Amino acid sequence: MGASQSIRNGLIMTTTIALSNQKGGVAKTTTCLSLGASLSEAGHFVLLVDLDPQASLTLSVGLDPKTLRRSVGDALLGNNSLVGVSRESAIKDLDIVPANHGLVVIEKVLSGQNGFQYRLKNGLDAMENGFYDFVLIDCPPSLGTLTLNALTASNLLIIPVQCEYYAAHTLLYYMKLVKRMRTKTNPHLTYRVLVTMYDRRNKISVAMLDQMQLRLNEVLFKTIIGVDTKLRECPVLGLPITSYAPKTRGAEQYRALAKEVLNNDP
Numbered sequence: 001m002g003a004s005q006s007i008r009n010g011l012i013m014t015t016t017i018a019l020s021n022q023k024g025g026v027a028k029t030t031t032c033l034s035l036g037a038s039l040s041e042a043g044h045f046v047l048l049v050d051l052d053p054q055a056s057l058t059l060s061v062g063l064d065p066k067t068l069r070r071s072v073g074d075a076l077l078g079n080n081s082l083v084g085v086s087r088e089s090a091i092k093d094l095d096i097v098p099a100n101h102g103l104v105v106i107e108k109v110l111s112g113q114n115g116f117q118y119r120l121k122n123g124l125d126a127m128e129n130g131f132y133d134f135v136l137i138d139c140p141p142s143l144g145t146l147t148l149n150a151l152t153a154s155n156l157l158i159i160p161v162q163c164e165y166y167a168a169h170t171l172l173y174y175m176k177l178v179k180r181m182r183t184k185t186n187p188h189l190t191y192r193v194l195v196t197m198y199d200r201r202n203k204i205s206v207a208m209l210d211q212m213q214l215r216l217n218e219v220l221f222k223t224i225i226g227v228d229t230k231l232r233e234c235p236v237l238g239l240p241i242t243s244y245a246p247k248t249r250g251a252e253q254y255r256a257l258a259k260e261v262l263n264n265d266p
Contacts, residue, residue, distance in 0.1 A: 014132050016124060017261070018150040019158045020139035023170055026160045027196040029056040030231055030241075031257075032138040034250070035158075037240030038258035040093040044133035047086065049120070050099035051146045053107070057138040058098040061089045062238025065100035072097045073106040075123050076149070082123045083131070091243060095132075107145045116145055117185050121153035143177070151181045157191040160225075163198055163208035171216070192264075194257070196225040223257040225250070 019032045029052070036046045050057040050072060055065040065071075070085040075097065086095045110116040124135060137150040151157060159174050161167040171193060178191050193216055199205050212220060228250035234241050241251045 014124070014127070014130065014135055015156070016135040016137065016154045017156045017158055018137045018139055018147075018154040019160065020147055020150065020174075021160055021170060022141055022143065022173070023166065024141045026162055027225060027231070028141070028160050029060060029138050030234070031158070031160050031194065031196060031225070031254075032057055032136050033060050033234075033240045034231070034242065034254040035257055035261070036094055036134070036136045037091050037242045038254045039134050039261070040091055041242050041255070042258055042262070043093075045093045045131070046095070047082075047132040047135045048089075048094065048096040049082070049135060049137045049150075050097065051103070051120075051150055052099060052138055052140040053101055053103035053146075054140070055099040055101065055103075056235070058096065058100070060235040060238065060240075061091075061096050061098075063087065063096070063098050065098065068098055068100050071100045071102065073100070073102050076106055076110060076119045078119075081126060083127055090238065091240065103140075103146065110149075111145045117148045117152045120149040124153055148181075148185075151177070151189060152185040154186070154189060157189060158194055159191060160194045160196045163195060163202075163205040163212065165204075165208075167208065167212070192219050192221055194221045194223070194225065198224050198226045200226070221257060221260055223253055223260055225253050225257070 019028050021028050036048050040046045048057060058065050070080055074080040075082045075085050082097050086097045089096055139147045139150045161170055178189055181189050195209060226249060228248060230245040230248045231241055231250045234244045237244055241254060245251055
């Protein structure tokens, strides 16, 4: 049994983590891939789920969305299981349920159906207990059917944010959203905040980080992901930072994030 696995009522359980932010360009997909790769590097079995119609996570592991015969959309519609549409990545113990642009249509189809929020959760529940230690879900940059599915299915929501003025508004919005999700579909949902793309040379970023550390101490990850050009290069080769540039600062920071997640596994 992996050290990350939780045991509830005598059953080995998988920890499911959603990564979401309505604002694009905050390293959400990069974090999903890099955290997943760091967890698998530490000896855990990880499944990535791409719920973004832009399919950036799918592209980041070297898959072409246009050539996919099956995708996460087939699982959400009940045509296939999540395991049935999953693919192995080039990284050991790191699989992915890929996406394509057809998710745009599927999101509209699902929104008119009863219990649409539980489609992903039901698919994950149908997998063998403990088959994966972690499931990481890359959400679209919007609050719609797909994001609600992710939050209903997850134990933990990670909100990647930059140290800028708009971050405060984003966090206030998500705090209200988590409270609403706990009431309606997922009473066990917790959240953490991750600072990404941090530039210590920027005075505003430094000041904003000080404020966040003061006000969000209980939910803020200690790990801070800095600006790193190698992180931007990774998607071109379809590899996570831990494989593409394993000795860089970015790789070490995501390994540190993985340790924090493991130490605080819900």
